[in-house]
Amino acid sequence: MKWFQFLSGCCLALLFTIQSTPGLAQESATSEPLPLQFARRDLTRWTTQVEVSVKTVVERQAALDAASKAVADAKAAQQAADKAVVDAAAAITAAELAKVAAEKALADAVEKKKVADAAKAAADAKVPVAEQAVKPATDAKAAAENAAALVQQQLKIAQERVAAIEKGPITPVPATTRLLNTLTHDRPVMACRFDSLGNSLFVGAQDNSFHRWDIFAGPMLHQPGHGSWVGAIQLLPKLNQAVTGGHEGKLTWWGDLDSTPKVVRTVDAHKGYLRAIAVSPDGTLVATGGNDNMVRVWSAADGSLVKELPGHERHVYNVAFHPSGKFLISGDLVGVLKQWEVGPWTLIRDLDAKVLWKFDAGFQADVGGIRAIDFSPDGKLLAVGGITEVSNAFAGVGVPAVVLFDFEAGKQLRVMKPKDNFQGSVYSLRFHPTEPFIVAAGGGNGASLWFWKYDEEKSFADVKLPGVAYDMTLHPDGLRLAVAMFDKTLRIYDMGPKIEPPPAPAAK
Amino acid sequence: MRCQYACGSDAHFSRRGFLQTGAGALGALGFSGMTAVSGAEQLASQQKQVVVFWLAGGVSQLETWDPKPGTDNGGPFLSIPTSVPGIEICELLPHTAKQAHHLSLVRGVNTAEDDHGKGAYIMLHGHRQTPGFEYPQLGSAFASLLTAPENPLPGYIHVNGGGSPSEASFLGPQFAPIGLAGGKPPANLALPDGITVDNDRRRRELRAKLSGRFATGRRQSETEAYNASYDQAASLLARKDVFDFSKITDADRERYGKHEFAQHCLMARQLVENGVTFTKVTHTNYDTHSENFNFHIEQLGEFDRPFAAFIQDLADRGRLAHTLVIVMCEFGRTPRINHLVGRDHWSKAWSIAVAGCGIKGGTVVGKTNANGTEVIEREVNGGHLFHTYYRAVGLDPTKAFWHEGRPFNKADPKTDSIHEILA
Numbered sequence: 033m034k035w036f037q038f039l040s041g042c043c044l045a046l047l048f049t050i051q052s053t054p055g056l057a058q059e060s061a062t063s064e065p066l067p068l069q070f071a072r073r074d075l076t077r078w079t080t081q082v083e084v085s086v087k088t089v090v091e092r093q094a095a096l097d098a099a100s101k102a103v104a105d106a107k108a109a110q111q112a113a114d115k116a117v118v119d120a121a122a123a124i125t126a127a128e129l130a131k132v133a134a135e136k137a138l139a140d141a142v143e144k145k146k147v148a149d150a151a152k153a154a155a156d157a158k159v160p161v162a163e164q165a166v167k168p169a170t171d172a173k174a175a176a177e178n179a180a181a182l183v184q185q186q187l188k189i190a191q192e193r194v195a196a197i198e199k200g201p202i203t204p205v206p207a208t209t210r211l212l213n214t215l216t217h218d219r220p221v222m223a224c225r226f227d228s229l230g231n232s233l234f235v236g237a238q239d240n241s242f243h244r245w246d247i248f249a250g251p252m253l254h255q256p257g258h259g260s261w262v263g264a265i266q267l268l269p270k271l272n273q274a275v276t277g278g279h280e281g282k283l284t285w286w287g288d289l290d291s292t293p294k295v296v297r298t299v300d301a302h303k304g305y306l307r308a309i310a311v312s313p314d315g316t317l318v319a320t321g322g323n324d325n326m327v328r329v330w331s332a333a334d335g336s337l338v339k340e341l342p343g344h345e346r347h348v349y350n351v352a353f354h355p356s357g358k359f360l361i362s363g364d365l366v367g368v369l370k371q372w373e374v375g376p377w378t379l380i381r382d383l384d385a386k387v388l389w390k391f392d393a394g395f396q397a398d399v400g401g402i403r404a405i406d407f408s409p410d411g412k413l414l415a416v417g418g419i420t421e422v423s424n425a426f427a428g429v430g431v432p433a434v435v436l437f438d439f440e441a442g443k444q445l446r447v448m449k450p451k452d453n454f455q456g457s458v459y460s461l462r463f464h465p466t467e468p469f470i471v472a473a474g475g476g477n478g479a480s481l482w483f484w485k486y487d488e489e490k491s492f493a494d495v496k497l498p499g500v501a502y503d504m505t506l507h508p509d510g511l512r513l514a515v516a517m518f519d520k521t522l523r524i525y526d527m528g529p530k531i532e533p534p535p536a537p538a539a540k
Numbered sequence: 541m542r543c544q545y546a547c548g549s550d551a552h553f554s555r556r557g558f559l560q561t562g563a564g565a566l567g568a569l570g571f572s573g574m575t576a577v578s579g580a581e582q583l584a585s586q587q588k589q590v591v592v593f594w595l596a597g598g599v600s601q602l603e604t605w606d607p608k609p610g611t612d613n614g615g616p617f618l619s620i621p622t623s624v625p626g627i628e629i630c631e632l633l634p635h636t637a638k639q640a641h642h643l644s645l646v647r648g649v650n651t652a653e654d655d656h657g658k659g660a661y662i663m664l665h666g667h668r669q670t671p672g673f674e675y676p677q678l679g680s681a682f683a684s685l686l687t688a689p690e691n692p693l694p695g696y697i698h699v700n701g702g703g704s705p706s707e708a709s710f711l712g713p714q715f716a717p718i719g720l721a722g723g724k725p726p727a728n729l730a731l732p733d734g735i736t737v738d739n740d741r742r743r744r745e746l747r748a749k750l751s752g753r754f755a756t757g758r759r760q761s762e763t764e765a766y767n768a769s770y771d772q773a774a775s776l777l778a779r780k781d782v783f784d785f786s787k788i789t790d791a792d793r794e795r796y797g798k799h800e801f802a803q804h805c806l807m808a809r810q811l812v813e814n815g816v817t818f819t820k821v822t823h824t825n826y827d828t829h830s831e832n833f834n835f836h837i838e839q840l841g842e843f844d845r846p847f848a849a850f851i852q853d854l855a856d857r858g859r860l861a862h863t864l865v866i867v868m869c870e871f872g873r874t875p876r877i878n879h880l881v882g883r884d885h886w887s888k889a890w891s892i893a894v895a896g897c898g899i900k901g902g903t904v905v906g907k908t909n910a911n912g913t914e915v916i917e918r919e920v921n922g923g924h925l926f927h928t929y930y931r932a933v934g935l936d937p938t939k940a941f942w943h944e945g946r947p948f949n950k951a952d953p954k955t956d957s958i959h960e961i962l963a
Contacts, residue, residue: 219612220877238877240610261616279616279833304837305616323837347837395597395825397835426597428830428880475879500879518879 179250182213192531193511203467204511204527206483206493212512213524215245215252221516223265223503225274227289230507233514233522234274234289236262242276242286244293245522257284257295263502264308268332270315275332277306283320285335297335301328308405310351310360312374319360321348327362327372339377343370349401354439355411363402363416365389371442385435387447388418392425399425404461404472407439413486414439417458417472420447432458432474434484450482451490458482460504462513471527473515475500481515481525495525588897588933589812589863590682592820593847594701595839597827598659600873600883602912603630603836605645605891611911613875615833624902632840635848641902642851642860642895644961648906648915649892651871651922654885656827659870666926666951675948676941678929679818680708680715685935687817692775693782694718697811699804701822705765710943713765714772717820723804725783726776744774782814796846805846809853812863826869830880851895864897864932868925875912889915892925898932898963905960918960923952931957 064072189212196202215233223236235243235252238261245252258278265276273296274286283301286293302322310319317338318330327341327348346365353360359380360372367386372379389400404417414437422430434448448470456476463470469492470484479497481504484490499519506513511528602608607619607630619628622640629637629645636643653659653668662668665675676684683695696707696717703717718726731740747770755763776783788806796802801823811819823843828835847867854860872890873883889908895901907917930937930950937957940947 238616259618280618347834395827395835397825397838399831426825426827426829426831426835426882428882479879518881 186213189526189531193528196529196531202511202529204464204469205529206469206471206481206495206527208530209481209493209495209513209525209527210530211523212526213247215250215522217243217252217520217522220518220520221502221522222261222263223276224514224516224522225265225267225505226507226514227267228269228508230509230512232289233505233524234265234267234286235516235522236265236276237516240278242274242284242293244289247524253292255286255293255295257286257298258282264306264320266309266311266318268311268315268318271332273332275309275311275318277301277309277320277322279305281306281322281324283309283318283330283335299330299335299337301330302326305347307348308350310353312353313355313357317353317374319351319353319362321351321362321364323347325364327351327360327370329360329377341370341372341377341379343379344368346398347401349403350405350416352405352407352414355407355409361405361407361414363405365398365401367400367402367418369402369414369416381442383414383437383442384444385416385418387420387435388416388433390420390422390425390430392422395425397425399430400457403457403459403474404434406461406463406470408463408486409465412439413437413445413463415461415463415470417461417474419457419476420449428457428476429455430457430476432456432472432476432480432482434458434461434470434472434482436470436486446487446489448484448489448491450480450494451492452494454478454480454494456480456500459500459502460515462504462506465506465510467510471504471506471513473497473501473504475518479517481513497523587862588686589816589859590678590686590818590897590929590933591808591812591850591863591865592678592818593843593865593867594820594822595826595843595867595869596822596824598656598869598871598873598885599826599839600828600832600836601647601886601889601891602873602875602883603632603833603840605629605893606647606908606912607631608875608908608910608912613877613911613913615877617833627902627904630840632836633844633848635845636851639848639851639855639895642855643893643901644895644899644903644905645891645893646905646920646925646958646961647891647908648918648920649872649887649890649925650915650919651887651890653887654871656870656885659885659887662922663868663870663925666922667949674706674709676709676711676715677707677717678926679717679820680711681941681950682818682929682933683715684708684711686933691815691817692779693814693816694772694776695817697816697819699723699807699811699819699821700800700824701820710941710948712768714768718772718776720783720807723800723807725780725785729777729780729783731777740777744770779814782811782816785810796849797842799842801842802846805850809850812854812859813857826873828873828882829878829884830882832873832877832881832883834881854896860896862897864899864929865895866929867893889913894928894932894961898934900961900963903961905958918958920958921952921955923955924958926951927955927957928962931962 217237219238221235221237225234227234231246231248233245233247235245237243240256240258240260240262242255242257242262243252258280259282260279262276262278265274267274272289274289276284276286281300281302281304282298283306284298285296287296288294301320302324304323306320306322308321311332316332318332319327321327325344325346325348329338330336331338344362344364348362348364350363351360358374360374361369363369363385367389369383369385370379371381371383385402388402389398391398399422400419402416402418406415415434417434419430420433431449432454436445436448437443438445456474458472458474461470461472468486472482479500481495481497482491483493485492497515499517501515501517503516504513512524512526514522514524516522602613602615603617607617607628608614609618618631620631620634620637621628622637624640627640651659651662653662658669664677667675679696687695695715698717698719700723701719702721703719705713705716707717708715720726751767785807792806796806804821808819808821826839851865854863871885871887874886878884889912905918906915906920908914909916927937937951940949
């Protein structure tokens with residue numbers, strides 16, 4: 033900077049000198065010696081040149097200053113960039129550290145979420161499980177309450193019945209027959225019998241099993257023992273045993289009836305369905321009928337074959353011993369009844385119940401048969417039941433009917449039908465042990481119990497059932513009956529007189 | 541009225557193709573290239589015969605081909621082993637069980653039609669009914685496609701059933717069934733008293749001459765049907781021995797059984813042996829809404845032995861290899877047992893059985909669930925079955941019939957044959 037200040041000072045001094053002697057130039061142009069003129073001219077030129085150089089110097093200085101500034105700026109920028117790089121690197125390092133931390137945090141969080149999800153799933157799963165446990169418990173409680181209510185109800189009915197009977201004997205009133213109790217099963221029920229004390233119902237069903245229902249204590253005990261539906265059942269009271277017949281053709285004896293029934297023996301009784309069983313009045317013989325068109329008689333005590341009775345040309349649907357024990361009756365698909373003499377086992381005669389059979393030419397099939405059979409307690413009457421007036425075999429359209437015979441005369445007395453326009457079949461019938469009426473059960477386009485007096489063709493009482501009844505049994509008290517039903521139930525009905533509640537006390 | 545039937549159909553090619561080709565008649569068909577059965581295919585298939593056992597009313601699949609013993613829907617019957625290890629059928633068919641190596645059981649049929657008429661239509665036509673249009677029945681279709689031109693016998697005979705010209709639809713009345721109602725031979729096979737064979741020939745020639753003159757320039761469906769009925773009657777008379785069932789031996793009658801259906805099976809055997817293309821034997825009835833099991837004991841008790849004997853005889857005599865046997869009906873029966881111990885109509889999951897020509901015996905295809913309520917494997921419908929029948933006898937079901945310039949599928953083109961059971 034010193035040389036710049038020096039040049040600037042010289043230029044300023046020359047300029048002051050020239051300006052302080054204004055006449056010198058004019059004089060020199062005219063009269064001054066040439067050297068002077070040259071000197072003056074040199075002075076002017078150099079003055080100009082000084083100005084130029086000074087200007088140049090100034091300009092260079094400015095450029096230098098600018099370059100210096102640029103250098104300074106660049107260096108500053110460099111420094112700033114250096115700092116930025118350092119800062120960025122530091123930021124990267126920090127970010128990487130943060131990233132590692134974040135990733136760990138993420139992994140931790142994911143893991144925690146998994147754990148939480150699993151916990152939630154477990155909790156979610158527990159809820160329905162817990163809820164499932166609640167429903168059975170609720171149902172069980174409701175069932176227990178219902179059972180308790182039913183027991184209370186049955187107790188009340190029993191108390192009323194005791195009170196009524198203590199006042200005097202009572203007899204059935206069929207028209208007021210009403211439901212007492214229902215037991216639900218998981219398959220349709222095919223056959224049922226009360227034991228001699230009326231404590232239990234022994235049952236056959238479409239589950240190939242034998243069942244015992246303690247009607248006071250329930251529930252039903254199930255014992256497998258057949259290869260097909262159990263459609264026939266009878267009791268052997270003297271042996272404390274039961275016999276059942278399956279659609280696979282086997283005849284099975286059951287013991288331990290008071291506890292858990294067990295198979296005593298099984299015999300291959302028939303080829304095809306075993307359809308019916310009868311026990312002789314003295315309890316020593318068991319008769320069966322089946323789809324091999326045969327009637328067979330077995331020893332109740334040891335299951336040995338006593339006699340084979342051929343003669344039927346079609347499936348044997350039913351068998352019954354006469355109350356005297358002297359005769360056995362068998363009935364088949366086409367309404368033929370055969371009377372056999374017990375002992376010699378000779379065929380005494382045929383009875384005609386063909387009104388319970390039809391060959392349907394449209395369907396090319398036989399329909400009907402002896403679906404139910406019973407003797408009156410005195411043995412004078414024989415009743416067989418089934419379907420008559422069939423208009424559509426394969427839809428089961430016909431009229432339920434009971435054919436009543438004077439057994440001694442072998443004469444058909446009448447064909448008994450429901451009083452209303454019912455379509456269906458009788459599947460079971462019983463003579464009442466003390467009162468002069470027949471009760472039958474069956475179904476078709478509905479279901480019903482029908483009651484007939486011996487001398488009337490139309491039923492005098494019909495009681496609707498909620499499902500088709502495949503079998504029926506009378507309680508030993510003569511006041512109750514049970515039906516085995518398609519709707520997977522056993523139902524007990526009360527034929528006893530309705531007990532009127534005591535009159536309300538008179539208002540004071 | 542114009543001729544309504546199969547002017548361009550396979551049928552006319554089959555029956556008349558050999559006669560008409562020289563006269564250039566086929567050229568007039570216009571779409572012969574699209575419709576005609578190839579000569580080789582036709583020749584190959586002409587040796588094939590078909591017998592349908594129609595179990596009217598709908599036999600229960602659970603009491604026949606697809607038993608489910610021990611289940612809630614199974615009913616009282618057990619299943620029994622057959623001649624094919626691993627295949628069991630209902631115990632009501634012990635004789636048929638011994639022929640299982642000839643049978644193929646199709647257990648996954650779902651025709652989705654529970655009405656008798658509509659279900660039968662699907663099973664006998666391969667299609668659902670189309671309003672205003674009649675597909676030819678299987679019998680008429682096969683009669684038209686499989687019967688050799690020189691065969692004088694009717695192509696389609698229905699034992700124990702009627703015969704309606706409508707079954708042939710556009711194929712023409714010559715392919716309608718001859719019904720042997722009640723299993724009886726056609727009426728009036730014998731010449732009336734006082735008419736000699738020569739008299740009969742001369743009067744038929746006179747009638748043909750007059751008819752020919754009348755029909756000149758008037759070719760109509762009525763005149764053709766009229767003449768065809770005379771031709772068919774003459775053919776029948778010439779081969780009335782085919783319907784003489786009196787020569788069936790007592791031993792055969794004993795072996796088959798003495799009831800009507802057994803006799804009908806023997807008739808079917810005789811018809812097959814004499815070259816009748818399509819024989820349908822109806823056995824009735826299986827519509828067991830009430831007492832399904834009692835009635836199936838009766839009906840299948842009739843069906844089992846003669847059907848098994850029929851299969852055995854065809855096999856022993858070398859005829860089963862070129863005779864397709866089908867056991868079918870309009871639908872199956874409900875797995876659920878109703879309050880009358882019956883089973884109702886059920887088309888969602890049921891079975892048929894086939895045997896013989898083109899069929900791989902000893903096989904089962906399709907599967908239903910544990911208690912038989914639905915198909916769970918290889919579901920098929922009427923279309924699949926028709927494809928299979930056609931393939932089994934060596935015909936291409938994808939070649940349509942043509943009628944009035946329109947194609948009519950022999951089998952539903954959305955379906956295909958059940959290849960697993962085709963030999």
